[in-house]
Amino acid sequence: MVKAANGNDMLLSGVASVVLRVGAQDIDSEVLISPDMTSLILGIDCMERNECVFHCKEKQIRANDEWVELKREPSDQKIRKIYVTENTLLLPS
Secondary structure, three states, X not given: OOEOOOXXXXXXXXXXXXXXXXXXXXXXXXXXXXXXXXXXXXXXXXXXXXXXXXXXXXXXXXXXXXXXXXXXOOOOOOOOOOOOOOOOOOOOO
């Protein structure tokens, strides 16, 4: 069972075994596939296995003793606040 950040169950379409390229190294990973998600999220178990350390100020992550530069994903949508006049349910997708 996988839960979304709001505590609701997340629909899973399947699981894939993939190799993630992090810097110059390959990391074997199991990826959960869901129509509710549009990007990759690394779980704490994956980060623990690969001894990940984030250096936010330098925009780097270390995985298995190799530092890799982080890149910000461009965002077209810049909504800061949403006001509603009645109770509204916002789904995770």
